[in-house]
Amino acid sequence: MNIVRRITGWAELSITGASPAAALTLLAARGVPFWDVTPPVDFKLTLKTPARCAEHAAAVAASSGCEAAVTAYHGLPALWRKARRRLTLLIPLAAAALVLAWSLTRVWEITITGNETIPDGVIMQALAACGVEIGADWTSFSPDAIRNGVILRVPEIRWMTVKMTGCHAEVIVREKRTYIEPVDEDELVNIVADKAGFITAVYAKRGTAVAEAGRVCLPGDVLIGGWETGRFYVQGAVRAIGYVTARTWYDITAAAPDTVYVKRQTGETTTRYSLILGKIRVNLYPDDSICPEGCDKITTAIPLARAGVFTLPVAIERTVISAYETEPQPAAELREELEALLMAELEGRIGDDGEIVSCEFTASAADGMLYVTLRAECEEKIGKPVPLTDGDLRAIQAKMPTTADNG
Amino acid sequence: MSKDESRLRRLAARLDIQPEAAFHAPRITVSGSSSVLVEGHRGLLEYAPGYVAAAGAGCRILIRGENLRLEAMDGGELVVSGRLWAVELE
Numbered sequence: 374m375n376i377v378r379r380i381t382g383w384a385e386l387s388i389t390g391a392s393p394a395a396a397l398t399l400l401a402a403r404g405v406p407f408w409d410v411t412p413p414v415d416f417k418l419t420l421k422t423p424a425r426c427a428e429h430a431a432a433v434a435a436s437s438g439c440e441a442a443v444t445a446y447h448g449l450p451a452l453w454r455k456a457r458r459r460l461t462l463l464i465p466l467a468a469a470a471l472v473l474a475w476s477l478t479r480v481w482e483i484t485i486t487g488n489e490t491i492p493d494g495v496i497m498q499a500l501a502a503c504g505v506e507i508g509a510d511w512t513s514f515s516p517d518a519i520r521n522g523v524i525l526r527v528p529e530i531r532w533m534t535v536k537m538t539g540c541h542a543e544v545i546v547r548e549k550r551t552y553i554e555p556v557d558e559d560e561l562v563n564i565v566a567d568k569a570g571f572i573t574a575v576y577a578k579r580g581t582a583v584a585e586a587g588r589v590c591l592p593g594d595v596l597i598g599g600w601e602t603g604r605f606y607v608q609g610a611v612r613a614i615g616y617v618t619a620r621t622w623y624d625i626t627a628a629a630p631d632t633v634y635v636k637r638q639t640g641e642t643t644t645r646y647s648l649i650l651g652k653i654r655v656n657l658y659p660d661d662s663i664c665p666e667g668c669d670k671i672t673t674a675i676p677l678a679r680a681g682v683f684t685l686p687v688a689i690e691r692t693v694i695s696a697y698e699t700e701p702q703p704a705a706e707l708r709e710e711l712e713a714l715l716m717a718e719l720e721g722r723i724g725d726d727g728e729i730v731s732c733e734f735t736a737s738a739a740d741g742m743l744y745v746t747l748r749a750e751c752e753e754k755i756g757k758p759v760p761l762t763d764g765d766l767r768a769i770q771a772k773m774p775t776t777a778d779n780g
Numbered sequence: 781m782s783k784d785e786s787r788l789r790r791l792a793a794r795l796d797i798q799p800e801a802a803f804h805a806p807r808i809t810v811s812g813s814s815s816v817l818v819e820g821h822r823g824l825l826e827y828a829p830g831y832v833a834a835a836g837a838g839c840r841i842l843i844r845g846e847n848l849r850l851e852a853m854d855g856g857e858l859v860v861s862g863r864l865w866a867v868e869l870e
Contacts, residue, residue: 398823401853410850412829 382448384427389417390439399437405430424450473685480509480542481651481684482676487546491529496546499526500535505544508651508686511537540684561610563765564597564756566590570619573752580613590619596756600769607772610761617756620730623719623749627711631743634699636669641696649674649688669695708736708745715747727753806836808867815851815861816843824853832860840870 386407388396393413397420400407407430410420422430427443434441446454456463483505485493500506503522505514516534524530532547564580569591575582577597584596597613648655672692678684712734719729732749761769809817822835827850832843848862 394824394827397827397850397853401855401858402823404855406854408852410827410853412849413827418827 380449382424382450383421384424384443385445386422386430387419387444388434388439388441393418396434396437396439400433403433478510478512480511481540481686483542485544499523561599561761562612562758563595563599564613565759566594566596566755567757568592568755570621570755572619574618577615579611584617599761606774610769616754619755621751625715626746627715628742628744631738633702635702636697637700639696643694645692647690649690651686711745723751723753727751804837813864817859819857842868
Protein backbone atom coordinates (compact mmCIF):
# COMPACT_ATOMS: atom_id res chain seq x y z
CA MET A 374 0.00 0.00 0.00
CA ASN A 375 1.63 3.20 -1.06
CA ILE A 376 1.95 6.24 1.15
CA VAL A 377 -0.50 8.36 -0.88
CA ARG A 378 -3.26 5.80 -0.40
CA ARG A 379 -2.52 5.66 3.32
CA ILE A 380 -2.82 9.43 3.58
CA THR A 381 -5.92 9.82 1.41
CA GLY A 382 -7.57 6.70 2.85
CA TRP A 383 -9.24 3.72 1.22
CA ALA A 384 -12.32 1.59 1.76
CA GLU A 385 -13.08 -2.10 1.45
CA LEU A 386 -16.09 -2.92 -0.66
CA SER A 387 -17.87 -6.26 -0.56
CA ILE A 388 -19.82 -7.35 -3.66
CA THR A 389 -22.12 -10.37 -3.60
CA GLY A 390 -24.08 -11.59 -6.58
CA ALA A 391 -24.44 -14.17 -9.32
CA SER A 392 -21.84 -12.43 -11.47
CA PRO A 393 -19.45 -10.25 -9.54
CA ALA A 394 -17.31 -9.99 -12.70
CA ALA A 395 -20.11 -7.96 -14.29
CA ALA A 396 -19.98 -5.56 -11.35
CA LEU A 397 -16.22 -5.18 -11.82
CA THR A 398 -16.68 -4.48 -15.53
CA LEU A 399 -19.29 -1.86 -14.74
CA LEU A 400 -17.05 -0.20 -12.13
CA ALA A 401 -14.18 -0.09 -14.63
CA ALA A 402 -16.44 1.26 -17.37
CA ARG A 403 -17.73 4.03 -15.06
CA GLY A 404 -14.17 5.03 -14.21
CA VAL A 405 -14.27 4.01 -10.56
CA PRO A 406 -10.72 3.17 -9.48
CA PHE A 407 -10.30 -0.08 -7.58
CA TRP A 408 -7.56 -2.60 -6.87
CA ASP A 409 -6.68 -5.71 -4.90
CA VAL A 410 -9.74 -7.72 -5.90
CA THR A 411 -10.01 -11.03 -4.04
CA PRO A 412 -11.23 -14.03 -6.07
CA PRO A 413 -14.94 -14.71 -5.52
CA VAL A 414 -15.80 -17.21 -2.78
CA ASP A 415 -19.45 -18.19 -2.53
CA PHE A 416 -20.31 -15.48 -5.10
CA LYS A 417 -18.70 -12.83 -2.93
CA LEU A 418 -15.58 -10.80 -3.53
CA THR A 419 -13.95 -7.82 -1.91
CA LEU A 420 -12.00 -4.97 -3.42
CA LYS A 421 -10.37 -1.77 -2.35
CA THR A 422 -11.31 1.65 -3.61
CA PRO A 423 -10.38 5.22 -2.55
CA ALA A 424 -12.39 6.31 0.49
CA ARG A 425 -13.87 9.26 -1.41
CA CYS A 426 -15.29 6.89 -4.10
CA ALA A 427 -16.57 4.18 -1.74
CA GLU A 428 -20.25 5.15 -1.66
CA HIS A 429 -20.34 5.81 -5.41
CA ALA A 430 -18.61 2.47 -6.08
CA ALA A 431 -21.19 0.67 -3.92
CA ALA A 432 -24.03 2.33 -5.85
CA VAL A 433 -22.49 1.44 -9.23
CA ALA A 434 -21.91 -2.18 -8.17
CA ALA A 435 -25.48 -2.40 -6.87
CA SER A 436 -26.78 -1.21 -10.23
CA SER A 437 -25.27 -4.34 -11.85
CA GLY A 438 -27.65 -6.51 -9.87
CA CYS A 439 -25.25 -7.40 -7.08
CA GLU A 440 -25.37 -6.49 -3.43
CA ALA A 441 -22.60 -4.09 -2.52
CA ALA A 442 -21.61 -2.68 0.84
CA VAL A 443 -18.69 -0.73 2.24
CA THR A 444 -17.27 -2.94 5.00
CA ALA A 445 -14.45 -0.78 6.38
CA TYR A 446 -12.52 2.44 5.99
CA HIS A 447 -8.75 2.60 6.43
CA GLY A 448 -5.97 5.19 6.30
CA LEU A 449 -5.33 8.53 7.93
CA PRO A 450 -8.85 10.05 7.57
CA ALA A 451 -10.39 6.97 9.20
CA LEU A 452 -7.82 7.07 11.98
CA TRP A 453 -8.55 10.76 12.52
CA ARG A 454 -12.31 10.09 12.76
CA LYS A 455 -11.69 7.35 15.33
CA ALA A 456 -9.31 9.51 17.35
CA ARG A 457 -11.79 12.40 17.38
CA ARG A 458 -14.24 10.19 19.20
CA ARG A 459 -11.61 9.13 21.74
CA LEU A 460 -10.17 12.22 23.36
CA THR A 461 -8.25 10.09 25.85
CA LEU A 462 -6.23 8.78 22.91
CA LEU A 463 -5.88 12.14 21.27
CA ILE A 464 -4.48 13.94 24.31
CA PRO A 465 -1.45 11.62 24.76
CA LEU A 466 -0.86 11.81 21.00
CA ALA A 467 -0.87 15.60 21.10
CA ALA A 468 1.35 15.56 24.19
CA ALA A 469 3.78 13.21 22.45
CA ALA A 470 3.83 15.47 19.39
CA LEU A 471 4.53 18.50 21.60
CA VAL A 472 7.33 16.68 23.45
CA LEU A 473 8.78 15.60 20.11
CA ALA A 474 8.63 19.16 18.76
CA TRP A 475 10.26 20.47 21.94
CA SER A 476 12.94 17.80 21.93
CA LEU A 477 13.82 18.60 18.32
CA THR A 478 15.00 22.06 19.43
CA ARG A 479 17.43 20.57 21.97
CA VAL A 480 20.91 19.15 21.71
CA TRP A 481 20.93 15.48 22.65
CA GLU A 482 24.28 14.39 21.29
CA ILE A 483 27.62 16.16 21.01
CA THR A 484 30.58 14.80 19.08
CA ILE A 485 33.95 16.46 18.75
CA THR A 486 36.15 15.98 15.70
CA GLY A 487 39.49 17.38 14.59
CA ASN A 488 41.20 17.47 18.00
CA GLU A 489 44.48 15.59 18.15
CA THR A 490 46.12 16.67 21.39
CA ILE A 491 43.35 18.46 23.31
CA PRO A 492 41.16 15.95 25.21
CA ASP A 493 37.42 15.88 24.47
CA GLY A 494 36.70 16.60 28.12
CA VAL A 495 38.52 19.96 28.04
CA ILE A 496 36.58 21.04 24.96
CA MET A 497 33.29 19.80 26.45
CA GLN A 498 33.90 21.88 29.58
CA ALA A 499 34.56 24.98 27.51
CA LEU A 500 31.46 24.28 25.39
CA ALA A 501 29.33 23.85 28.52
CA ALA A 502 30.58 27.21 29.80
CA CYS A 503 29.41 28.71 26.49
CA GLY A 504 25.98 27.07 26.77
CA VAL A 505 26.54 24.11 24.47
CA GLU A 506 25.62 21.04 26.49
CA ILE A 507 23.14 18.18 26.47
CA GLY A 508 19.62 19.59 26.68
CA ALA A 509 20.58 23.11 25.52
CA ASP A 510 18.31 24.95 23.07
CA TRP A 511 20.31 24.93 19.84
CA THR A 512 18.06 27.48 18.15
CA SER A 513 19.59 30.17 20.38
CA PHE A 514 23.20 29.26 19.54
CA SER A 515 25.41 32.03 18.20
CA PRO A 516 28.32 30.41 16.35
CA ASP A 517 30.56 33.47 16.75
CA ALA A 518 29.95 33.74 20.50
CA ILE A 519 30.58 30.01 20.99
CA ARG A 520 33.77 30.14 18.93
CA ASN A 521 35.12 33.15 20.81
CA GLY A 522 34.17 31.71 24.20
CA VAL A 523 35.78 28.34 23.55
CA ILE A 524 38.96 29.80 22.04
CA LEU A 525 39.33 32.11 25.04
CA ARG A 526 39.02 29.16 27.41
CA VAL A 527 41.16 26.76 25.37
CA PRO A 528 43.92 28.83 23.73
CA GLU A 529 45.35 25.76 21.96
CA ILE A 530 42.35 25.87 19.62
CA ARG A 531 42.92 27.89 16.46
CA TRP A 532 39.37 27.66 15.03
CA MET A 533 36.15 25.82 15.74
CA THR A 534 32.53 25.64 14.70
CA VAL A 535 29.36 23.85 15.79
CA LYS A 536 27.44 22.08 13.05
CA MET A 537 23.89 21.06 13.94
CA THR A 538 22.29 18.04 12.27
CA GLY A 539 18.89 17.51 13.85
CA CYS A 540 19.61 17.26 17.56
CA HIS A 541 23.22 16.23 17.01
CA ALA A 542 25.88 18.90 17.51
CA GLU A 543 29.12 18.19 15.70
CA VAL A 544 31.93 20.34 17.07
CA ILE A 545 34.70 20.70 14.51
CA VAL A 546 38.00 21.85 15.99
CA ARG A 547 41.29 22.93 14.45
CA GLU A 548 44.25 23.00 16.81
CA LYS A 549 47.14 25.43 16.67
CA ARG A 550 50.07 23.89 14.90
CA THR A 551 53.39 23.53 16.65
CA TYR A 552 56.03 24.51 14.15
CA ILE A 553 59.42 22.84 14.18
CA GLU A 554 62.13 25.37 14.87
CA PRO A 555 64.01 25.95 11.60
CA VAL A 556 67.64 24.94 11.42
CA ASP A 557 70.00 27.89 11.33
CA GLU A 558 72.10 27.05 8.29
CA ASP A 559 74.65 29.75 9.21
CA GLU A 560 75.35 28.38 12.69
CA LEU A 561 78.83 26.91 12.98
CA VAL A 562 78.75 23.38 14.41
CA ASN A 563 80.86 20.27 14.94
CA ILE A 564 79.39 16.80 14.49
CA VAL A 565 80.02 15.14 17.86
CA ALA A 566 79.51 11.53 18.98
CA ASP A 567 76.47 11.15 21.23
CA LYS A 568 77.37 7.58 22.24
CA ALA A 569 80.38 5.32 22.33
CA GLY A 570 80.99 2.97 19.44
CA PHE A 571 83.22 1.37 16.85
CA ILE A 572 83.21 3.63 13.79
CA THR A 573 82.32 1.87 10.53
CA ALA A 574 81.85 4.77 8.07
CA VAL A 575 82.41 8.53 7.95
CA TYR A 576 80.83 10.82 5.35
CA ALA A 577 81.71 14.50 5.65
CA LYS A 578 79.86 16.65 3.14
CA ARG A 579 81.18 19.88 4.66
CA GLY A 580 83.84 20.30 7.34
CA THR A 581 86.81 18.10 8.15
CA ALA A 582 86.45 14.38 8.93
CA VAL A 583 88.26 13.83 12.23
CA ALA A 584 86.97 10.31 12.89
CA GLU A 585 88.15 7.35 10.87
CA ALA A 586 86.53 4.03 10.17
CA GLY A 587 87.98 1.28 12.37
CA ARG A 588 88.50 3.49 15.38
CA VAL A 589 86.61 3.70 18.63
CA CYS A 590 84.90 6.89 19.80
CA LEU A 591 83.47 8.04 23.10
CA PRO A 592 80.50 10.37 23.74
CA GLY A 593 81.58 13.98 23.10
CA ASP A 594 84.36 13.14 20.66
CA VAL A 595 84.39 15.41 17.59
CA LEU A 596 83.69 13.29 14.52
CA ILE A 597 83.40 15.93 11.82
CA GLY A 598 85.04 19.23 12.66
CA GLY A 599 83.39 22.55 11.88
CA TRP A 600 86.28 23.88 9.80
CA GLU A 601 87.46 23.55 6.23
CA THR A 602 91.02 22.44 5.61
CA GLY A 603 92.84 23.38 2.44
CA ARG A 604 95.93 21.71 1.05
CA PHE A 605 98.27 23.31 3.54
CA TYR A 606 96.24 25.10 6.19
CA VAL A 607 92.84 25.65 7.79
CA GLN A 608 90.66 27.92 5.66
CA GLY A 609 87.95 28.86 8.18
CA ALA A 610 85.07 27.79 10.40
CA VAL A 611 82.01 26.21 8.72
CA ARG A 612 78.89 24.35 9.61
CA ALA A 613 79.86 20.65 9.59
CA ILE A 614 77.48 18.46 7.58
CA GLY A 615 77.69 14.67 7.29
CA TYR A 616 77.14 11.49 9.20
CA VAL A 617 79.11 8.83 11.00
CA THR A 618 77.91 5.27 11.48
CA ALA A 619 79.24 3.03 14.21
CA ARG A 620 78.71 -0.32 15.85
CA THR A 621 77.20 0.24 19.30
CA TRP A 622 76.49 -2.11 22.17
CA TYR A 623 73.62 -1.99 24.62
CA ASP A 624 73.09 -3.70 27.94
CA ILE A 625 69.62 -2.95 29.30
CA THR A 626 67.96 -4.66 32.25
CA ALA A 627 64.28 -4.73 33.22
CA ALA A 628 62.97 -6.04 36.51
CA ALA A 629 59.53 -7.00 37.83
CA PRO A 630 58.24 -8.87 40.89
CA ASP A 631 58.35 -12.56 40.00
CA THR A 632 54.74 -13.00 41.17
CA VAL A 633 52.38 -10.77 39.18
CA TYR A 634 48.63 -11.33 39.40
CA VAL A 635 46.58 -11.11 36.24
CA LYS A 636 42.82 -11.18 35.57
CA ARG A 637 41.14 -14.27 34.17
CA GLN A 638 37.44 -14.03 33.19
CA THR A 639 35.31 -16.71 34.84
CA GLY A 640 32.64 -16.49 32.15
CA GLU A 641 29.98 -15.48 34.67
CA THR A 642 28.19 -12.36 33.39
CA THR A 643 25.19 -10.29 34.46
CA THR A 644 23.41 -7.87 32.17
CA ARG A 645 21.60 -4.80 33.47
CA TYR A 646 19.57 -2.20 31.64
CA SER A 647 19.00 1.47 32.42
CA LEU A 648 16.79 4.06 30.79
CA ILE A 649 18.45 7.41 30.07
CA LEU A 650 16.04 10.33 29.76
CA GLY A 651 18.10 13.42 28.98
CA LYS A 652 20.36 13.75 32.01
CA ILE A 653 18.24 11.46 34.18
CA ARG A 654 19.13 7.83 34.54
CA VAL A 655 16.55 5.27 35.62
CA ASN A 656 18.01 1.92 36.64
CA LEU A 657 15.83 -0.97 35.61
CA TYR A 658 17.29 -3.26 38.29
CA PRO A 659 16.82 -3.39 42.03
CA ASP A 660 20.35 -3.01 43.48
CA ASP A 661 22.76 -0.08 43.13
CA SER A 662 24.96 0.56 40.11
CA ILE A 663 28.31 0.22 41.91
CA CYS A 664 30.37 -2.49 40.30
CA PRO A 665 30.98 -5.31 42.80
CA GLU A 666 34.57 -6.22 43.65
CA GLY A 667 36.13 -8.72 41.29
CA CYS A 668 34.04 -7.61 38.33
CA ASP A 669 34.58 -5.66 35.12
CA LYS A 670 31.82 -3.43 33.77
CA ILE A 671 31.21 -2.69 30.07
CA THR A 672 28.50 -0.14 29.30
CA THR A 673 26.91 0.38 25.90
CA ALA A 674 24.32 3.09 25.24
CA ILE A 675 21.77 2.58 22.47
CA PRO A 676 20.25 6.01 21.74
CA LEU A 677 16.84 6.47 20.16
CA ALA A 678 18.25 8.20 17.12
CA ARG A 679 18.82 7.95 13.42
CA ALA A 680 22.26 9.16 12.42
CA GLY A 681 22.08 12.43 10.55
CA VAL A 682 18.28 12.71 10.89
CA PHE A 683 17.23 13.07 14.52
CA THR A 684 18.32 12.28 18.04
CA LEU A 685 15.93 11.99 20.95
CA PRO A 686 16.86 12.30 24.64
CA VAL A 687 16.05 8.66 25.25
CA ALA A 688 18.55 5.84 25.34
CA ILE A 689 18.77 2.34 26.67
CA GLU A 690 22.03 1.63 28.47
CA ARG A 691 23.20 -1.95 28.59
CA THR A 692 25.73 -2.86 31.25
CA VAL A 693 27.47 -6.19 31.15
CA ILE A 694 29.21 -7.14 34.41
CA SER A 695 31.77 -9.90 33.98
CA ALA A 696 33.30 -11.62 36.98
CA TYR A 697 37.01 -12.31 37.02
CA GLU A 698 39.56 -14.05 39.21
CA THR A 699 43.16 -13.08 39.78
CA GLU A 700 45.88 -15.66 39.40
CA PRO A 701 49.66 -15.53 39.26
CA GLN A 702 51.03 -14.88 35.81
CA PRO A 703 53.23 -17.73 34.55
CA ALA A 704 56.94 -16.84 34.67
CA ALA A 705 57.33 -17.48 30.92
CA GLU A 706 54.61 -14.92 30.10
CA LEU A 707 56.16 -12.36 32.44
CA ARG A 708 59.56 -12.88 30.85
CA GLU A 709 58.07 -12.44 27.36
CA GLU A 710 56.45 -9.18 28.44
CA LEU A 711 59.74 -7.87 29.84
CA GLU A 712 61.59 -8.92 26.69
CA ALA A 713 59.06 -7.04 24.56
CA LEU A 714 59.49 -3.97 26.77
CA LEU A 715 63.27 -4.14 26.45
CA MET A 716 63.07 -4.52 22.67
CA ALA A 717 60.80 -1.47 22.46
CA GLU A 718 63.25 0.48 24.62
CA LEU A 719 66.17 -0.54 22.38
CA GLU A 720 64.32 0.42 19.20
CA GLY A 721 63.55 3.81 20.74
CA ARG A 722 67.21 4.36 21.56
CA ILE A 723 68.64 3.48 18.15
CA GLY A 724 65.97 5.41 16.24
CA ASP A 725 64.48 4.74 12.83
CA ASP A 726 67.80 4.64 10.97
CA GLY A 727 69.46 2.24 13.42
CA GLU A 728 69.70 -1.49 12.83
CA ILE A 729 69.96 -4.34 15.33
CA VAL A 730 72.81 -6.63 14.27
CA SER A 731 72.37 -9.19 17.03
CA CYS A 732 70.67 -9.42 20.40
CA GLU A 733 70.16 -11.90 23.19
CA PHE A 734 68.20 -12.03 26.42
CA THR A 735 69.17 -13.52 29.77
CA ALA A 736 66.94 -13.86 32.81
CA SER A 737 67.63 -14.39 36.48
CA ALA A 738 65.57 -14.31 39.67
CA ALA A 739 66.72 -12.89 42.99
CA ASP A 740 64.99 -11.47 46.06
CA GLY A 741 61.52 -12.07 44.65
CA MET A 742 62.33 -10.17 41.46
CA LEU A 743 62.75 -11.37 37.91
CA TYR A 744 65.57 -9.61 36.03
CA VAL A 745 65.72 -9.79 32.24
CA THR A 746 68.76 -8.36 30.49
CA LEU A 747 69.05 -7.46 26.83
CA ARG A 748 72.49 -7.39 25.23
CA ALA A 749 72.49 -6.11 21.67
CA GLU A 750 74.92 -5.05 19.00
CA CYS A 751 73.60 -2.37 16.66
CA GLU A 752 74.70 -0.23 13.77
CA GLU A 753 73.50 3.37 13.83
CA LYS A 754 74.35 6.98 13.17
CA ILE A 755 75.98 8.44 16.23
CA GLY A 756 76.73 12.07 15.30
CA LYS A 757 74.85 15.12 16.53
CA PRO A 758 75.51 18.82 15.74
CA VAL A 759 77.02 20.84 18.60
CA PRO A 760 77.69 24.60 18.12
CA LEU A 761 81.30 25.68 18.14
CA THR A 762 82.40 27.31 21.38
CA ASP A 763 84.46 30.48 21.56
CA GLY A 764 87.44 28.29 22.43
CA ASP A 765 86.90 26.20 19.28
CA LEU A 766 86.67 29.36 17.18
CA ARG A 767 89.87 30.75 18.68
CA ALA A 768 91.65 27.43 18.01
CA ILE A 769 90.48 27.49 14.38
CA GLN A 770 91.51 31.13 14.08
CA ALA A 771 94.95 30.20 15.39
CA LYS A 772 95.42 27.54 12.71
CA MET A 773 94.43 29.89 9.90
CA PRO A 774 97.29 31.64 8.05
CA THR A 775 97.86 35.33 8.80
CA THR A 776 98.19 38.04 6.10
CA ALA A 777 101.98 37.94 6.57
CA ASP A 778 101.96 34.18 5.89
CA ASN A 779 100.04 34.80 2.65
CA GLY A 780 102.37 37.53 1.59
CA MET B 781 -14.81 -11.45 -40.35
CA SER B 782 -16.89 -9.08 -42.44
CA LYS B 783 -15.90 -7.94 -45.91
CA ASP B 784 -15.27 -4.37 -44.73
CA GLU B 785 -13.10 -5.50 -41.86
CA SER B 786 -11.13 -7.77 -44.17
CA ARG B 787 -10.47 -4.81 -46.49
CA LEU B 788 -9.46 -2.64 -43.60
CA ARG B 789 -7.02 -5.29 -42.35
CA ARG B 790 -5.39 -5.55 -45.79
CA LEU B 791 -5.11 -1.76 -45.94
CA ALA B 792 -3.59 -1.63 -42.44
CA ALA B 793 -1.09 -4.33 -43.38
CA ARG B 794 -0.01 -2.35 -46.46
CA LEU B 795 0.36 0.81 -44.38
CA ASP B 796 2.35 -1.05 -41.69
CA ILE B 797 -0.17 -0.12 -38.98
CA GLN B 798 -0.31 -2.41 -35.94
CA PRO B 799 -3.69 -4.20 -35.66
CA GLU B 800 -4.21 -3.12 -31.99
CA ALA B 801 -3.94 0.50 -33.13
CA ALA B 802 -6.28 0.09 -36.10
CA PHE B 803 -8.91 -2.22 -34.63
CA HIS B 804 -8.54 -1.75 -30.85
CA ALA B 805 -7.25 -5.28 -30.63
CA PRO B 806 -6.07 -6.22 -27.12
CA ARG B 807 -2.41 -6.01 -26.30
CA ILE B 808 -1.22 -8.55 -23.75
CA THR B 809 2.05 -8.14 -21.84
CA VAL B 810 3.29 -11.07 -19.76
CA SER B 811 5.98 -10.28 -17.15
CA GLY B 812 7.77 -13.47 -16.19
CA SER B 813 5.33 -16.04 -14.90
CA SER B 814 3.75 -13.87 -12.25
CA SER B 815 1.96 -10.96 -13.88
CA VAL B 816 -0.01 -10.19 -17.01
CA LEU B 817 -1.25 -6.85 -18.27
CA VAL B 818 -4.15 -6.75 -20.71
CA GLU B 819 -4.65 -3.46 -22.51
CA GLY B 820 -7.75 -2.76 -24.59
CA HIS B 821 -10.07 -5.29 -22.93
CA ARG B 822 -13.81 -5.02 -23.26
CA GLY B 823 -14.82 -6.19 -19.80
CA LEU B 824 -14.32 -9.00 -17.35
CA LEU B 825 -16.23 -12.16 -18.11
CA GLU B 826 -15.16 -14.56 -15.40
CA TYR B 827 -12.96 -14.37 -12.35
CA ALA B 828 -11.82 -17.31 -10.25
CA PRO B 829 -8.58 -18.27 -8.48
CA GLY B 830 -7.72 -20.65 -11.37
CA TYR B 831 -8.67 -18.53 -14.36
CA VAL B 832 -9.60 -15.04 -15.44
CA ALA B 833 -11.53 -14.42 -18.64
CA ALA B 834 -11.81 -11.03 -20.27
CA ALA B 835 -13.48 -9.91 -23.46
CA GLY B 836 -11.36 -8.43 -26.24
CA ALA B 837 -12.21 -7.02 -29.65
CA GLY B 838 -13.37 -10.10 -31.53
CA CYS B 839 -11.81 -12.56 -29.10
CA ARG B 840 -11.87 -13.91 -25.56
CA ILE B 841 -8.74 -13.75 -23.44
CA LEU B 842 -8.36 -16.58 -20.98
CA ILE B 843 -5.62 -16.45 -18.35
CA ARG B 844 -4.99 -19.73 -16.57
CA GLY B 845 -2.90 -20.21 -13.46
CA GLU B 846 -2.85 -20.67 -9.73
CA ASN B 847 -3.82 -18.17 -7.02
CA LEU B 848 -4.70 -15.61 -9.66
CA ARG B 849 -5.66 -12.22 -8.36
CA LEU B 850 -7.04 -9.15 -10.08
CA GLU B 851 -4.60 -6.49 -8.93
CA ALA B 852 -6.17 -3.51 -10.67
CA MET B 853 -8.63 -2.75 -13.43
CA ASP B 854 -10.06 0.20 -15.26
CA GLY B 855 -11.93 0.80 -18.50
CA GLY B 856 -9.00 -0.12 -20.70
CA GLU B 857 -6.52 -2.17 -18.72
CA LEU B 858 -6.44 -4.93 -16.20
CA VAL B 859 -3.57 -6.52 -14.29
CA VAL B 860 -3.65 -10.10 -13.08
CA SER B 861 -0.98 -11.54 -10.82
CA GLY B 862 -0.31 -15.04 -9.53
CA ARG B 863 1.39 -18.14 -10.87
CA LEU B 864 0.64 -18.07 -14.58
CA TRP B 865 0.30 -21.20 -16.65
CA ALA B 866 -1.19 -19.99 -19.93
CA VAL B 867 -2.71 -17.06 -21.75
CA GLU B 868 -5.11 -18.20 -24.43
CA LEU B 869 -7.08 -16.39 -27.08
CA GLU B 870 -10.40 -17.94 -28.18
